[in-house]
Amino acid sequence: MxxxxxxxxxxxxxxxxxxxxxxxxxxxxxxxxxxxxxxxxxxxxxxxxxxxxxxxxxxxxxxxxxxxxxxxxxxxxxxxPGIFAPISTIGIEEIGLDAEANDSSPERGAGFPLGAALDAVDAYRPMSTLIPVNRAGGVTRALSAPAPGDSIFAGRAAVIDLSGRPNSVTKARAAQIVVLNYSGAARAGDTRMGSWAFVRQYLDEARAYAANPDDYARRPRDDRFTLYDLEALGPVVAGNQPLMAYVYGESDLRNLIRLKNEYRLRVIAVGASEGWRAAASLAAANIPVIVDPLANLPAQFEDLRSTLENTARLHAAGVEIAFINPQEFGAHNLRLLTQQAGNAVAEGLPYDAAIAALTLNPARMFGLDAQFGSLEPGKIADVVIWxxxxxxxxxxxxxxxxxxxxQGLGNRQQMLMQRYRDLSRGDLPHAYRGGEN
Amino acid sequence: MRKWTWAALAVVLLGACARQGGDGAAGADQAATADSDAVRPPTDPYPSIYEAYPSQTVLISGATVLTGTGERIDEGAVLLEDGKIAAVGAGDAIQAPEGATVIDGAGKWVTPGVIDIHSHLGDYPSPQTESTSDGNEIVSPNTAYVWAEHSVWPQDAGFTRALAGGVTSLLILPGSANLFGGRSVTLKNVPARTVQGMKFPGAPYGLKMACGENPKRVYGDRGGPDTRMGNFAGYRAAWIEAAAYKKKWDDYWKDYDEWAQGDGEDKDAPEAPTRDLKLETLAGVLSGDILVHMHCYRGDEMVLVLDLAEEFGYEVVAFHHATEAYKVADYLAENGVCAAVWADWWGFKLEAYDTVTENAALVHAQPNGCAVIHSDSAIGIQRLNQEAAKAMAAGRRIGVDIEPKDAIAWITANPAKAMGILDRTGTLEAGKMADVVVWNRNPFSVYAKAEKVYIDGALMYDRADPARSPRMDFEIGQPGNDFTGGAGQ
The missing domain is CATH 2.30.40.10 (Urease, subunit C, domain 1)
Incomplete structure (x- = not known):
């Protein structure tokens, strides 16, 4: 070097x-x-x-x-370049429905008090089987992000590599996650008035805390917010750490633009299935968008205008895009991001833009484009041969x-397949076959 | 109560009986009592009123044709006439009848209509709200008494999206919280004002059952089952009850016939047993009239279920989800059971941890193996061709000999077989329903689009013609919807 x-x-x-x-x-x-x-x-x-x-x-x-x-x-x-998954729960979720094997979010309704302070790095497990499975699909970096519990702030996400080595954190505290779609409203009195008031209140308190932490800490307990959460929001209100907001509908996207301008935040919109309705405004506000290019159902009242053309329209308006994996908060199939991209191309997104959305754009969203996302001299060599x-x-x-x-492309799924390819009884049971690490 | 005779239903059941081999004999026995006036619970009280829409004579010529029977015809032709497939063969061997619309198939691919064996469209429609969530009767481990068709909202926009993905028929199943979830319904993917207007005429009913985690998770603290052994105890107790119920009715019909054939002067006609909707469905399974679709992830559980079916004398037509089918693919093939799987979904629960992308291919590779790719998703159903492509490619990489001509059956002929409608649809063969998709290219590609979808010969979707693109009530008049993509949106 x-x-x-x-x-x-x-x-x-x-x-x-x-x-x-x-x-x-x-x-x-x-x-x-x-x-x-x-x-x-x-x-x-x-x-x-x-x-x-x-x-x-x-x-x-x-x-x-x-x-x-x-x-x-x-x-x-x-x-x-290697695929860079812009949002996932990789390394913090092994089995979705198995509480003991899923650290991606505090249990809903359990009254766990912290939100913004939660840090994916604390739960990150490089030995997760999801890592080799997705690595075999060409994914080399990913954002490992908490999912929301009771708070609309889910916590701090980290960029990790998919090598599986003990120290695989590329950038800790790369973003703060907040849910401001219907799911956020459901956590704030079941109304958007609640969720948007709540996010403003938190940002105001975080500013007050950042301006004078000692003074703020001396306030009576019932007159201040949880200090850990406010401290975690410090880089967000300082405009140094992106606030990644789950937002689907046009109205919420426009709210998000206002919030960004009002508080001078760095903001990334996640979901944005009605993004095309506010595409020019998003571009003007310099808000990158992580979309599911397959979202075309009137899935909720908030995004009845979802269309397969969303991705191409956002791109055409000059919005920087990346792809959400089909399970949204999940991580098992980040390997399908390429399929997401292919479908976006089939619906009009230029091919080169789709490749950039899988590689360079996510790197840029987290301030890592000087190191990742393209094949250029000087960049870190995350490379895939297809x-x-x-x-x-x-x-x-x-x-x-x-x-x-x-990297090795072997993984647990491949070993299982090899073990059971031949179902004949053999000299010893299947438990004695294949599967060697 | 509507009277119903076996003679009328004999035609309806033909597909199911023929498919189930030996069970056909039972149907014939019962048909022999057709003239009896004995009370017979209606087996089709919400009958299909589906009618095919007007069709033209259409010749698609010069296309790559995948018939669904394992054949690929390059520069082939498919002739649709009177709502049926009239001819399939080499392009130069089939002439356009006078007045036929001729479609230049150069560069295009033609397949049977896509069939999804696992859908909840209409039961879990869009938008997904509390008030539309009608897919899972989570009140008791045995709700064999519910019928999915009674929850189907025909205005679910998901149907139109599926149509744009080439789906012409689909099986709507109740959810999987319960050991016995209820009856499924087979639909033609043609919008209608009523569910009866969508029902696939004469398709046999199915019964949704569930293995494993879901029932024990849901009922563990609600009186059980709390364990997998509890699940099996629940199945067995129900089948014992169902067998007794069936015998009660069989005895009654026998007694009635004896009474009717006697002088009948000195005693009253025997009294019909009381109907029980739950047991009626289960008895229908034991009679071979209702097909069992079993939600089951783990291979070891599937083999236990095969013994369970043997114990009580019924058949399972398909294991759904079946992420571990590859571990027991030999047992499944020997028992003639299909495995309906995803290409690569996994890990959302522990019983789905051992997925392999080669699952479908390894099931297919068994002699008599029957692989099906299903969706269980309003998004996935729109691209079953891509899911089949991934599963095919995974198999090819480990040396399983599968080509598009084989893998197309995973989303056409094989689901039709398991649903008991293969004699009517699912392949491109003369005489079958003209359920046909014209693709803009090889459908085993992420870039492929269904250009035209025919159902019973009627052009129900044309990607290039907004007039051939349905819109559901819920979606019209929603401000700001200026998309141009039609049904596929």
Missing amino acids: TANMQKKILAAGAAALFAISTAAAQQTTAIMNGAVHTVTNGVIENGDVIIEDGRIVQVGADLSPPAGATVVDATGKVVT DGDPLEVTTRPEAVFIDGVR
Whole structure:
């Protein structure tokens, strides 16, 4: 790593943590002759990507592999940056309905007092089986985000990598989650008047606390909010940490724009199935949007105008977009983000915009675009080689690199499949077959 | 009470009886008593009033045709006439009859209409509110007495979205909270003012049952079942009761016939037993008239259920969700049971933890294996072709020999078989209902769109023609809806 590069990384912010393993430092890899989707500089047919010390050092055509490099022939393959899942519960949810195996949110109705203070890093488990399963689908980074309990603030989300190593947090406290759709109203007296008043009240208190923490802390207990929550909202009211708001309907989106301007926040809208109704305003307010491109049902009264054209319309209006996975708060199938993107393309989103929505845009939303999201010299080498069009449902990754390290694509599902491929009785029961780690 | 005769229903039950092999004999026995005046509970009190809409003679020529029977015809043709499939074959072998509309199929693919064996459309409609949530009668572990059709709201916009995804028939099931959830209903995906107007004429009824976590989670603190053994005790007790109920009616009909054949002068006609809606449905299963659809994730539980069915003399047509079907695919194939699965959903509960994407392919790979891809989702139902594509691709990667011509059956012929309607629809074969989808390209692709959907030969959806795109009552007049996508929105 050059001194210059190190400076660049440090400049990216003290909160960011880039743990490039020692293994990466020893590896040089040359991915040769693939269709290279750089995201920032178009597609290089028969392109090469050279990786050294965990970073991309060269991208182009007719490059020569450095001496000692491991050469990966990508002829006929497609090379993209790793998929960056912009919201999920990865690492904090193993089994949805099993309370003991799901740390993604406080139980509803249990009266647990904290909201904004909750931090995904505290529950993050790099050994979750969801990580290798989704990694095999080309996902290399993800936001691991709490889901809401009783509070409309769900807590602080972290960007993690999908290597599964003990220290896989890329950026802790990368965003604060708030629910301001109907689900938020349901947590605030069952009315939007409640949820919007509640969010303003919290932001006001957080400002008061940030202005003078000691004074605020000396207030009588019943005259102040929970200090932990207010402290957690400090970076939000300072405009340093994005507030990720679940908002579906047009009216709530317009409220969100007002809130952003009023409090000078950084805001990301999640859901936004009626986003197209406020597309120009969202673009003007510089609010990125994480959408489910398949949402086309009048699922709730708040988003009766959901349409498959939403994604393409938002993009056309200049809104930065990324994709929500089909389970919204879930994490099991982040590997389906590419299918989400393919469907958006089938409904009119330009192909390049769909690739950017899977890679660069999420990185930018969390202030990590200097390190991730495109194939450019200097960026961290999260790279996927696909056996075809990455947006096609019949395509799979052949190789996945995180921090320049080629990852294993084996996972629990694959082992189960191997164990039971042959159902014959054999010399020993199935429990003795396959499944070796 | 409406009188009903076996003779009239014999036609209706044909599909089910033929499919269930030996059970056909029972139907024939009962048909022999057709002229009896004995009290017979109505088996079709809410009869279908579905009628096909006017159709044209249509020749789709020059397309890639997947018949659903395992055949692929490149540059093939499909002729639709009088609401039926009139001919399927090589493009140059089928001539357009005079006056036929000829569709240039170059670059297009033609398949049977998509069939979803697991849907809750109408019962859990959009918008999803407390007041529309009508899919799960969570009041008792045995609610075999409820019929899903009585909850179907025909104005659910989900039907139109499914139509844009090529869905022509679908099975609406009650939810899975209960051991016995209630009766399912098979619909044609043609909008109507009433559910009767959508009911697939003559389709056999189904009974939804559930294994595993759901019943014990829901009833664990409400009197049970609280365990999987409690689940099985609940099934067995109910079948014992149902068998006794069935015998009571069988004895009554026998006594009645004896009485009718005697001089009848010196005694009154035997009295009919009291009807019990719950037991009537269960007895219908034991008679082979009602098909069992079993929600079951774990392989070991599926094999227990096969023994349960054997114990009480009925058959399970399909295990639904069946995330572990691949672990017991041999047992399923030997018993002729289909596994209706998702391509890749998993982990939302522990019994869904062991999903593999090769599940459908491994079920398919067994001799006589029957894989079905289902949705259980108002979103998923719109793209069953993509789900089948993923499952096919996963199988191909491990060397299972599956091509689109085979995998298309997972969303057409195989669900039709399990639903007891394969003799009427589910494949492109002459004489069957003209339920047909024209795709803009190979449907095993994320970019594929259904361009035209025919149901009984009538063009019910045309992606290029807003006049051939239904809109439900709920959606019209909602300000701000200026989308252009038609039924698919």
